[in-house]
Amino acid sequence: MRLSKLFFTSLRDNPAEAEMASHRLLVRAGYVRQLGAGIYSLLPLGFRVSQRIEQVVREEIDAIGGQEMEMPVVHPADLWRESGRYAKIGPEMVRFKDRGGRDMVLAMTHEEVVADLLRQIVKSYRQLPAIVYHFQTKFRDEPRSRGGLIRVREFVMKDSYSLDLDGAGLDHAYELHYAAYERIFKRLGLDAVSVGADVGIMGGTLAHEFMVLNDAGEDTLVLCDACDYAANQQIAAVRKPEPPTEELRPTEEVATPEAPTIAALAEFLGIGADRTAKATFFVTGDGRMVTAIVRGDFEVNETKLTNAVKAIGGLRPAQAEEIAAAGMVPGYASPIGAKGTTVVVDDLAASSPNLVAGANRHGYHLLNVNVGRDFTPDLVVDIANARAGDPCPNCGEPVVLRQGIEVGNIFKLGTDFTEKLGATYLAEDGTRHLIVMGSYGIGLGRAMACVVEAHHDDKGIVWPASVAPYAAQLVALSASRDPAVGEAAEALYQRLTDAGVDLLYDDRDESPGVKLTDAELLGMPWIVTISPRSLAAGGAEVTDRASGERGVRPIDEIEALLKG
């Protein structure tokens, strides 16, 4: 491809809105352009990268027996009503009516469509197991997109679905995907770690997320360097400290003016935060008030809490009036005397004696509050966030917390969808069974952004050969001044292209500085330079973009290098 003809422009200045390196570089180098919040066009260069990533994914999913197909972007709402997700999912799903007044949705994912196909197509155990997949656009009206391609509203995802006779089949398909994902991310040049994850709105029994460590990542990971423990903080269950053993003392109200926070309270009383009880308040999507109690030295984990109370439509922080209506005083609150709220107490808080808790009176706390004696929780369960340094649940060594970007995930769905939609098969013995599903996603655009995050320097992108839009960029310097350079470059371009090398040929009439700077910005693995200098030295100069090593080499050698 001739750069002079490429639908492309590079920018000299960084785009004002781009904060993350991947966003800045992909826009500046002419790979993508933003259309709206979380909505991007892939320009020819970006599209080629996306296609190369897609091809890697395709090869690996094909290799585990995946059959590629394509499912629609627009779905009838009735299908989502059948699965129950029409009501369960909030405003992130786009809903609209077609001209006939029928309720429709934009696809966020395709479990429903797969299950619908299953009930139409699969009748016999002979047709299973199978894996189907597609690359298809998803639209999720995220409340807030961010980070360029990291979190967008419209994106193409590879989603595959395993279809099995039973749980053992699902386990096998899950393992196949797990291994395929490890190969995919390795080929893409991504150092992804898999972590145990929450199943979220997918339901099901087990999930892993493949995470690329990145300080700008949205997820917090709990990792153990001593063993292989790795979990999303949403579900990470570390060992908790042993609570002190001491006599339960009678409660006692004390004045604690100006101490509405744990930090202020602990300082005022001269005690550790671990001797206090922290109360936080939420309301479920269907309007239930939830009071969560953790020890003062921990934070509430909303995912764990959401799961514990089986919150329909998730949780939101409660308003001050809602807290007051339940008989509690924000800043000085405890469940003692509260009513009309589900009280969930973290297991550690429940077993820690003589905590300081709110008195539900402004400016006062209660000493020696004991869960079970002074109030009765509705639930006692782990609802606390793992902290850096807490003991690993496997080996007891201190865990570390890291930020990560989720590049892929795998879910054991089980029979949730096939049960609701009635997708069954007849077994060999004539009995009818539900088909067992798994669901496995990789976002292509996010993967592209992650590759750039991991492979760039201060000059630009440094594509791994596996996803680079072109194998090399051929740069002719001073061609307009020295016709021999132009001729040599044209000849080399022709020869390499004929030899099957994907070449981006910078034939623009630009100054050497512009061309070399752009070549580094665009980030092809090899930069091949032809100039009066290189011709005098008997060939073209080849630069390894990653290492910066360069040298003049004969044309035959360059051809062999780029073909290999």
Added chain:
RNA sequence: CGGGGCGUGGCGCAGCCAGGUAGCGCGCAUCGUUCGGGACGAUGAAGUCGGAGGUUCAAAUCCUCUCGCCCCGACCA
């Protein structure tokens, strides 16, 4: 949704507080010079100042409303 910021030629920005004929750098076009690290000169094209309403003799500038984008938080298969 809460908090903060920003919308002025393609890109990056100044001008706004103290209203008075819309500017700068880069890019773009033409010509000439230059040619291994974002060259130089000359000439030129290009802007409903996000939108609507209002105040005023006069609005990019003041007021009201509104749309959009970014960041933090909430949220997030």
